[in-house]
Amino acid sequence: MMVERRAFTLAQEPTGELYRSILAKALQHCDRFTLVQRRECIIDESAKKVFSELSGHLRQERDVSEWPGTKLLDDTAILREYELSEASVAVLGRVVEGLYEWCQPGRPEDPVFWRVSGGPWLVTIAHESDAYFEMTSAEHEELVRSVPALSAVLEAGE
Amino acid sequence: MSGLRRFVLLFFVLAAVVWPCLASAATSARPETRVKGFDLVAPLFVGVENSRNPENHRAKLDANYMFASDYLLAAEGVIGAESKAVGRSFGELLADETGAIKIPGTGTRTFTADQSALVDLAKEAQRTGVTRQEADVLRSWANETGLPFRGPETHPGRPIGQFPHMHLGPINHIPVN
Numbered sequence: 001m002m003v004e005r006r007a008f009t010l011a012q013e014p015t016g017e018l019y020r021s022i023l024a025k026a027l028q029h030c031d032r033f034t035l036v037q038r039r040e041c042i043i044d045e046s047a048k049k050v051f052s053e054l055s056g057h058l059r060q061e062r063d064v065s066e067w068p069g070t071k072l073l074d075d076t077a078i079l080r081e082y083e084l085s086e087a088s089v090a091v092l093g094r095v096v097e098g099l100y101e102w103c104q105p106g107r108p109e110d111p112v113f114w115r116v117s118g119g120p121w122l123v124t125i126a127h128e129s130d131a132y133f134e135m136t137s138a139e140h141e142e143l144v145r146s147v148p149a150l151s152a153v154l155e156a157g158e
Numbered sequence: 159m160s161g162l163r164r165f166v167l168l169f170f171v172l173a174a175v176v177w178p179c180l181a182s183a184a185t186s187a188r189p190e191t192r193v194k195g196f197d198l199v200a201p202l203f204v205g206v207e208n209s210r211n212p213e214n215h216r217a218k219l220d221a222n223y224m225f226a227s228d229y230l231l232a233a234e235g236v237i238g239a240e241s242k243a244v245g246r247s248f249g250e251l252l253a254d255e256t257g258a259i260k261i262p263g264t265g266t267r268t269f270t271a272d273q274s275a276l277v278d279l280a281k282e283a284q285r286t287g288v289t290r291q292e293a294d295v296l297r298s299w300a301n302e303t304g305l306p307f308r309g310p311e312t313h314p315g316r317p318i319g320q321f322p323h324m325h326l327g328p329i330n331h332i333p334v335n
Binding site: 007069 | 294304306310312
């Protein structure tokens with residue numbers, strides 16, 4: 001029987017230790033993550049430096065008009081897919097202190113962590129200060145048990 | 159008759175004494191925070207409350223307007239009054255703002271005259287909405303003047319930004335028709 005996943009919204013930005021705990025949990029569930037570079041929005045040298053630091057983990061790069069959480073009406077963006085590993089997580093944990101700092105011009109945008117089995121695990125819409133997990137209830141229980149600080153900030157969607 | 163006169167006199171005396179006290183009490187009941195330039199004023203909690211309660215969406219928009227989304231608005235003044243979203247309203251801050259913004263990691267800057275004019279247009283566009291063609295024009299002007307621009311875009315299924323919108327500088331969720 002297929003157990004349905006639903007959105008569990010982060011009601012506040014995970015920062016510091018909580019942010020890094022989520023990255024650590026992502027390593028257990030996911031094998032890749034994506035970052036977006038919007039064409040209509042400038043990027044500065046510090047964002048380019050992040051791309052450079054992650055370049056060794058790059059799997060593929062393609063043009064997209066939508067990614068989880070966001071759909072562009074006219075334009076396309078560059079979506080880069082990276083291998084999720086201890087090394088790439090170390091970069092993600094070092095270059096920002098919170099999930100919503102993933103925003104141009106200073107950083108690439110909207111990290112999405114992808115399950116080994118396919119489908120997003122964590123979706124970010126950083127410029128809207130919005131993020132959510134796509135999980136089953138059982139996964140939610142397990143996540144909150146292992147990262148108790150999440151229990152105060154996770155809200156079940158419809 | 160003289161009783162009535164005494165009553166009227168007493169009424170005015172009481173009004174003169176009591177009214178300023180009531181007004182003062184009403185004012186002091188509104189929590190106020192005096193901020194200096196570039197103080198960060200809890201944008202995090204705006205998002206928190208907004209996602210919990212969609213009816214606070216307007217408060218988020220107001221706050222975004224103040225905080226320029228991810229940017230920190232320069233402010234000298236008083237943040238006062240109550241709001242469900244953040245426990246504070248930013249109306250007074252808006253009136254006092256200097257027009258300068260600070261973008262994390264890029265230091266402090268103020269709007270140029272061109273940027274300021276474009277922000278004024280964006281404020282009007284937020285009220286009226288724009289066509290796709292107008293959005294294109296605003297985007298090219300944003301690029302020319304160096305103001306951040308995002309969109310047009312939607313966030314399907316999310317509490318914020320399901321409708322087609324764009325972001326220009328500090329002005330968020332400008333409807334695109």
